[in-house]
Amino acid sequence: MTPAPQDAGRADARRNRRKALAAASQALDEHGPDLSLDAIARQAGVGAGTVYRHFPSKEILLEAVLVQQVDDLVETARQWEARSDPAAAFFGFLLEVVETSHGRNHACDALTTRTTWPRPLLVASTRRFRQALDQLLRAAQQAGGVRTDVTMDDVAAFTVGCATIRAAHRDRNGGTRMVRLALESLRASSFVTEGRGFRYSPRAPHGASRCEECGVRLKTRSTGRPARYCGATCRQRAHRRRLGTATRS
Numbered sequence: 070m071t072p073a074p075q076d077a078g079r080a081d082a083r084r085n086r087r088k089a090l091a092a093a094s095q096a097l098d099e100h101g102p103d104l105s106l107d108a109i110a111r112q113a114g115v116g117a118g119t120v121y122r123h124f125p126s127k128e129i130l131l132e133a134v135l136v137q138q139v140d141d142l143v144e145t146a147r148q149w150e151a152r153s154d155p156a157a158a159f160f161g162f163l164l165e166v167v168e169t170s171h172g173r174n175h176a177c178d179a180l181t182t183r184t185t186w187p188r189p190l191l192v193a194s195t196r197r198f199r200q201a202l203d204q205l206l207r208a209a210q211q212a213g214g215v216r217t218d219v220t221m222d223d224v225a226a227f228t229v230g231c232a233t234i235r236a237a238h239r240d241r242n243g244g245t246r247m248v249r250l251a252l253e254s255l256r257a258s259s260f261v262t263e264g265r266g267f268r269y270s271p272r273a274p275h276g277a278s279r280c281e282e283c284g285v286r287l288k289t290r291s292t293g294r295p296a297r298y299c300g301a302t303c304r305q306r307a308h309r310r311r312l313g314t315a316t317r318s
Contacts, residue, residue: 086123088113093134102131132188139194142166146201156214159205160252163228167248170232199225216257227255 092113096104104127110117124130145165149158199221206224209215231248238244298304 082123085113085115085119088115089120089123089130090133090137093130094138097131097134104130106130128188132191136190136194139191139198142169143194143197143201145169146198146205150205150208154214155205155208155212156256159209159215160255162202162205163224163231163252164245164248166228167231167235168245171235210257213257215255219255224255227251 089109092109093104096109096112106120106124106127107117109130110120113120120130124133142165146162149162149165152158153161202224203221206215206219206221210217210219231251234247234251235244238247
């Protein structure tokens, strides 16, 4: 059945809006908040009038980009909650936030330092993010996986600090390892004494495979069994942990 012209027009409008948002998000990450709507239109492959129709000003476009990025994190939180136990979901999501924030310094600055913020749509999006994070935190605490004296404000500040650690480390694997060590301080003492090391879930949201030991993304194999570790070092580290757990038991 052929779509009605009106439906086809709406589909085109939604598609063009997504293209403009994707181009603006890339431009924000690479060049900062001084977005040019004409440049965004060229990069998106749409007419300038199309961009102006959806986003009449640079500020409106910038807000839409930030809302999209924050809402993507909210969806990521829900995916972690749906597919992992409470503690793994909480820590896995925090690592996902830290990983996602890498290379998005301009977006973080726009969220925290620009005097024109907050705006209504961004306020609502940020509230959804805090609610999703708070839900993960409370569930992890109730499950005994996170210290009960940790608050939402603690987690928010801690995540910003971890993102700084991640960005300051020259080696990606080393940066991830340092973030893991920092996040260990949020664990409840029972999880630490039981020898439960912090790891990514083997299958992260969006279907991306990660090393079970250090959390870095793994290359997808076209044949054979899926890889569990990024290399020999992480494989040996995991083997030593299993031996230590078996000895204690």
